[in-house]
Amino acid sequence: MITMVLVNPFSERVKDLLTIDLNDIDQSLVRLSIARSNEKNNDKYVDLDERDDAISLFLLLQSLAQHPHAPEVYAALNAYEHLLKERLSWHFSDDVLEEMRTLIPIYYIKDHMVADRPLSKAVDLPGMGTILPREDLFRLKTMRRSEVEYAVVWTDVYEVTDITRQYIVDGYLYLTKWELFDLYSKVVRKRCYDYVHGLSTRMEGVNHPVYEKISSKVKALLKTETRIERTASGDLEEELFPPCVRIALGGVSSGQRNYAITFLLTSFLSYARLIPSTKVFDRESSFTLSQEDVQILLDEVVPEIIEAGDRCDPPFFKEQPLEKLNILYHLGFGMTETPTAADYGKSKWYLPPSCTKIAENAPQLCEPDAFCSQVTWGVIDRERAEEVVNKAAAKERMAEGEQVLALLLKRSRTRDAIAEELGLDKKQVAPLLQTLSKNKLVGRRKITNPLIYYIRKKRASSRKA
Ligand code: SF4
Known part of the structure; x- marks a missing residue:
């Protein structure tokens, strides 16, 4: 089968394209490896030649494997995820779908309908061994403003999506075409991430000039000088927390638990502990977490969130144990029950919600004090x-x-x-x-975010001291 563009860099077919001699490499491929790390160049690479695409991608991933926790890794993987999404939206076809299926099984719902009977209450999908309520399909279509056409098995994608917020029936997650593009690109990103981390120990001490050139140029290209240095030097100062965070820490009732614990506390405590800097809101900035930082998240921040959940009425995690996974997912560890430092980066580390969002979604948490209104x-x-x-x-x-x-x-x-x-x-x-x-x-x-409240109050209190 011939596809115009590469959508599964881990397929058997691509392996055959990767036999190269590093000592005799075409310099245009090295330049391509460097340039593709920057998302700003994505438009140029939607229609790349398959071989150039595969070689330049793996050269980049191998070079990044020397420093797997560096911000360049996240930036380059984000660029690739977005490139894939763009590529799929331009080139999606039956051939491309077949190629995607070499990475994970993807079901086109219509292929599995025995006979569509519009008047029946459910859609029968015997090829997938499930029946889907027609009412749900209709509701999903209205909510997502597009037809739900595809299904994937949740265990194939749970590490890249928050499954507690997905529509799942009989182990299948149902998606519109655009959601499929998004999820699939995230799955590929995750595979690339695993590849980089799996390779990192083997790349220690490998000093090939091609890798050196790519990694130093990528660093310069991604302007990692805008990197935020970690400034947290001590414990969290609870007396400087904003009212919303103090309310959430004290434990809340069932209607607010989810928002207070999973969204507000998880993000607030983690950033307040590790990076109390307004630069985290700057999209151009990136930052590095050391192994020690990751361990702080696991040893100090996670237990504090769990304790606050236990203070809720009824206790949050006793009633919804799956939410513990969600906490780790929102901290950037993907969906795992036993996180380790190596898991960091598997999902996005969410920023604290804005005051406007908190007031909209959990109004009981927002009780502004004089500092909030200042x-x-x-x-x-x-x-x-x-x-x-x-x-x-x-x-x-x-x-x-x-x-x-x-x-x-x-x-x-x-x-x-x-x-x-x-x-x-x-x-x-x-x-x-x-x-x-x-x-x-x-x-x-004005204060627009609880983290900004904390940062400003910290500064004010250190000036007084
Ligand atoms: S105004 Fe913002 S910081 Fe203050 S309590 Fe409300 S949400 Fe929290």
Whole structure:
């Protein structure tokens, strides 16, 4: 069978394409390996020649295996996952579906219907040994705004999806075409991830110039200098937690448990413990977790979440033991009961939900205090603000507006703090801020996320100390 594009890099057929001599490799393949690690280049590689695609992909994965926990690994795997999704949306066909089936079984529901009887209450799928309520199919179609056409066996995909939130009947997970593309791309990403980690010990001490070149250029290309260094240096400071987190920690009733424990506490405690930095919200930034960090998540953060779940009424994990898996999934360990440091990265590490989302989904958790409602002012265009301040300073004519700007360049402040520090009346400060704001130099800020609350309060408390 001939397919135009590669969708299963682990098929037997692809193995035959991979016999190469590293010492005599075509440099264009090395360049391709490097460039494809960056998602921004994806558009160029939707229609790659199969052999070039396979060789450049495996060269990249092998080079990344030297540092399997580096941020480049996650960035490159994300790029490949998105490339596959794009490729499937452009090139999906019967041949491509057959190729996908060499990785996992995929059922096209219509192929298994004996005879479609629209008036019967269920769709009979004897080829799959199951019957599907027609009402569910209709409901799913309305919810997902597309026909549910495919099914996969849940055990084939449980590591890459949150199965507690999927529609599963008799062990099959039902999907629209777009959901299939998404899930399938995640399965391939996971296989690539396993390949990188499985290879890592064998790649230790392998110093081939091709691998060295790819790994150093990929690092530069993905600008890992924007990497966030881990700044957590000690224990969580509970007295600085926002009200929503304190409520969740105390245990909540059944209606709020899921949101409070799985979504809020899991994400909040893990980021607050390891990376209390607003940079985690910056899509361009990436970060590295060391083995020690991963162990902190497992030894300190997970037990704290489980304890909070046990304080719920009724106890969360006793009633829904499967939710423990979900906690680990949301922390980035995939779906596993016995996580190890090596499992980290199998799923996405979720960021804490925003205050708006919390108020929408679990309103009882959000009881804003004075710090939540506090408005601060901060610089929004640092370059221009510095220019304005420097010009005024050079002429030795720092008017009040420039003095406010100079103060805010150091860090954000409330209006009252600005007035106090500059020895001005509060009423004088308001119009100054208004003018600076109209000129788009400064802007108002409110707490928009519980993690931001914690970070700002931590900073404020260390300034006082
Ligand atoms: S405003 Fe935000 S930080 Fe404050 S309690 Fe509500 S959700 Fe938590």
